[in-house]
Amino acid sequence: MREEDSNWFAKWEEELPSPEELIPLSQSLITPDLAIAFDLRSPNQPQPQTTPPPQQTNSSAEFAVDSSGDEPARTLKRPRLVWTPQLHKRFVDAVAHLGIKNAVPKTIMQLMSVDGLTRENVASHLQKYRLYLKRMQSGGGGGGNVVGESDHLFASSPVPTHFLHPTGRQSSDHFIPSFVPIASLQHHQPQFLHRQLSAVNFASQANNNNGKAMDQSLFLARQSQQQQQQVLTRPASLHLHSQVANYADDLEQGANTVLTLFPTREN
DNA sequence: CCGTAAATAT
DNA sequence: TATATTTACG
Numbered sequence: 102m103r104e105e106d107s108n109w110f111a112k113w114e115e116e117l118p119s120p121e122e123l124i125p126l127s128q129s130l131i132t133p134d135l136a137i138a139f140d141l142r143s144p145n146q147p148q149p150q151t152t153p154p155p156q157q158t159n160s161s162a163e164f165a166v167d168s169s170g171d172e173p174a175r176t177l178k179r180p181r182l183v184w185t186p187q188l189h190k191r192f193v194d195a196v197a198h199l200g201i202k203n204a205v206p207k208t209i210m211q212l213m214s215v216d217g218l219t220r221e222n223v224a225s226h227l228q229k230y231r232l233y234l235k236r237m238q239s240g241g242g243g244g245g246n247v248v249g250e251s252d253h254l255f256a257s258s259p260v261p262t263h264f265l266h267p268t269g270r271q272s273s274d275h276f277i278p279s280f281v282p283i284a285s286l287q288h289h290q291p292q293f294l295h296r297q298l299s300a301v302n303f304a305s306q307a308n309n310n311n312g313k314a315m316d317q318s319l320f321l322a323r324q325s326q327q328q329q330q331q332v333l334t335r336p337a338s339l340h341l342h343s344q345v346a347n348y349a350d351d352l353e354q355g356a357n358t359v360l361t362l363f364p365t366r367e368n
Numbered sequence: 369c370c371g372t373a374a375a376t377a378t
Numbered sequence: 379t380a381t382a383t384t385t386a387c388g
Contacts, residue, residue: 181377181383205370220369225383228371254382375385 182222186257191215192226197261230255238265 206224
C-alpha cells in the first residue's frame with residue numbers, strides 16, 4: 102500500500118549487510134566486564150595504526166574466574182571502547198534511521214542494542230561524528246577534501262545524504278518506526294547469548310584463529326595499568342545482555358525509559 | 369538527559 | 379605529538 106512505508110523498511114533491510122554481519126557486532130562488544138575477567142596480556146602489543154581493517158583480539162588465557170563475582174559492572178571501569186568500522190556502521194545506521202532530530206545518545210544506544218555499550222560511549226562518538234560531518238561540509242564539498250587519519254573510521258561508513266543537507270525532510274516527516282526491523286538481531290539473540298557464554302573459549306582461541314575466523318570481534322581495549330585480578334562470572338554477562346533483549350519493546354513504547362523486562366543498569 | 373569542553377590514555 | 383575515548387560541567 103504505502104510505498105514509502107515499505108520503502109524505508111526495505112531500504113533498511115537492504116542497507117543491512119546481512120544478519121551475519123550484525124551478529125558478530127552484537128557479540129563484538131561482549132561484556133566488557135567479562136573481557137576484563139580474562140584480562141589482556143602485557144602492555145606490549147603492536148597496534149597497527151595504518152590500516153587496521155579487522156580488529157584482532159590479542160588476548161591471553163590469563164584470567165581468573167571466580168564464582169564470587171557478582172555484578173560490579175556498574176562500578177567497574179570499563180575498558181576503553183574501540184569503535185570499529187562495524188560498530189560505527191551500526192551507529193550510522195541507527196542515526197540515519199532515527200533522523201538527526203531523534204538521534205540522541207540514548208535513542209541511538211537503544212537502537213544499536215549493542216551489549217555493553219553505554220550512553221556515554223554513544224554520546225562521545227556522536228559528538229565526534231558531528232564534528233566530522235561539519236568538517237566535511239566545510240572543506241570537502243568540491244573535490245579536494247582532505248581527510249585526516251582520524252576520519253578514516255567515519256569514512257569507512259557511507260554518510261547518509263540527509264545528514265549533510267537538512268532539507269527539512271526525513272527527520273520530521275516520519276519519525277521513528279514503531280517497530281524496527283532488526284529481526285535478525287532478535288533471532289540471533291539466543292545464539293548471541295550462547296556465544297557470549299562461550300566467551301571464555303573465544304578469548305582463548307582469539308589468538309590462533311586461522312583463516313577466516315567466525316568474526317573479528319572482541320575489541321576491548323585493555324587497560325594495561327591496574328586491575329589485573331578482576332573476577333567475573335557468567336551471570337554478569339547475562340544481566341548485561343538483557344538490555345539487548347528488548348530494545349524493540351523500548352522503542353515501540355516510544356517512551357524515554359521503558360524497560361519491560363528487567364533493569365539492566367542506568368535509569 | 370543532552371551537548372560541549374577539558375582530561376586522560378594510548 | 380596527535381588522536382581516540384572518557385570524564386566533568388552547564
